Amino acid sequence: MLRVNQNLPWRDFGNLLNSSLGMGSDLRRTFLNSLPQSQPSWPQFNLWSKEDDLILTAELPGLEAEQIDVDINNNQLTVAAKVDASTLNEDESYQRRERFSGSFQRTIKLPFAVDQEKSEARYVDGILEIHLTKPERDKPKKLAVSAG
Amino acid sequence: MNTSTELKTTEQSQQDLQKQESPTPEGVEPTRQTRTYRPHVDIVDSPQHVTLRVNLPGVNEDRTELTLEKNVLTIHGYVKPAHYEGYELVGSEYGLGDFERSFQLTNEIDREGIEAVVRNGVLTVQLPKVKEQSKQKISVTAG
Numbered sequence: 001m002l003r004v005n006q007n008l009p010w011r012d013f014g015n016l017l018n019s020s021l022g023m024g025s026d027l028r029r030t031f032l033n034s035l036p037q038s039q040p041s042w043p044q045f046n047l048w049s050k051e052d053d054l055i056l057t058a059e060l061p062g063l064e065a066e067q068i069d070v071d072i073n074n075n076q077l078t079v080a081a082k083v084d085a086s087t088l089n090e091d092e093s094y095q096r097r098e099r100f101s102g103s104f105q106r107t108i109k110l111p112f113a114v115d116q117e118k119s120e121a122r123y124v125d126g127i128l129e130i131h132l133t134k135p136e137r138d139k140p141k142k143l144a145v146s147a148g
Numbered sequence: 149m150n151t152s153t154e155l156k157t158t159e160q161s162q163q164d165l166q167k168q169e170s171p172t173p174e175g176v177e178p179t180r181q182t183r184t185y186r187p188h189v190d191i192v193d194s195p196q197h198v199t200l201r202v203n204l205p206g207v208n209e210d211r212t213e214l215t216l217e218k219n220v221l222t223i224h225g226y227v228k229p230a231h232y233e234g235y236e237l238v239g240s241e242y243g244l245g246d247f248e249r250s251f252q253l254t255n256e257i258d259r260e261g262i263e264a265v266v267r268n269g270v271l272t273v274q275l276p277k278v279k280e281q282s283k284q285k286i287s288v289t290a291g
Binding site: 041042044045046047048049050053055057059060061062063064088089091092093094095096097098099100123125126127 | 165188189190191192193194195198201203204205206207208230232234235236237238239240241242244268269270
């Protein structure tokens with residue numbers, strides 16, 4: 001059963017992440033490093049973890065897959081999109097405007113350098129899913145001990 | 149210049165990027181484990197239509213429910229519970245759950261012509277306005 005922690009104010013991340021896996025403090029650095037002090041970051045991420053794999057998810061409705069740029073540079077991940085500000089026709093006007101619109105960019109630091117070949121990003125129903133994995137050579141290996 | 153606002157939401161809301169949970173009415177207990185959030189919406193008014201654009205990330209047309217009862221249009225989006233086999237949620241900046249929001253329609257809206265389309269997590273509802281009533285000829289027969 002998944003332990004789902006919802007609605008955490010971001011400053012509580014430290015506690016949550018320290019209590020989870022061994023890489024807790026690295027994941028904590030991942031989020032804390034990326035959040036600016038004043039404004040909310042966009043997009044917002046959820047982070048799923050399994051041994052040597054990570055899945056980063058973000059809710060980004062209303063885009064086209066081609067507009068979204070996901071860049072991996074060693075252990076830095078950047079998600080960005082250049083979006084033309086939505087324009088209305090002459091006879092249209094906003095009665096209410098709540099949805100995020102426009103370009104954005106956010107960079108976060110991952111707990112480990114990822115294998116770029118094996119990483120992939122999917123955009124389905126407005127949700128961006130980024131699958132990341134550790135390079136083979138960085139995964140812990142068991143050595144067979146022979147008598148000798 | 150805004151035309152008079154004929155379409156009202158049932159609650160006030162503020163500009164906010166955070167997901168807001170839907171308030172539960174007094175005395176009503178949730179029967180599902182899932183939380184429900186209030187989706188962000190843009191409302192655009194034009195002479196012919198009122199258009200709602202609702203952010204429903206994770207929802208497709210099969211999981212969108214639109215109901216119209218009396219004058220209230222209710223939108224409910226069901227999200228597949230996020231589950232990645234073997235993975236654990238270790239960091240969370242946004243909550244997971246369904247979406248629901250209601251809107252009060254006025255007589256200005258032609259209920260027959262309402263159209264709804266879902267694409268990439270956005271529901272667009274087009275509410276046409278009633279056209280000017282054209283003159284009707286009524287035939288008179290001898291009795």
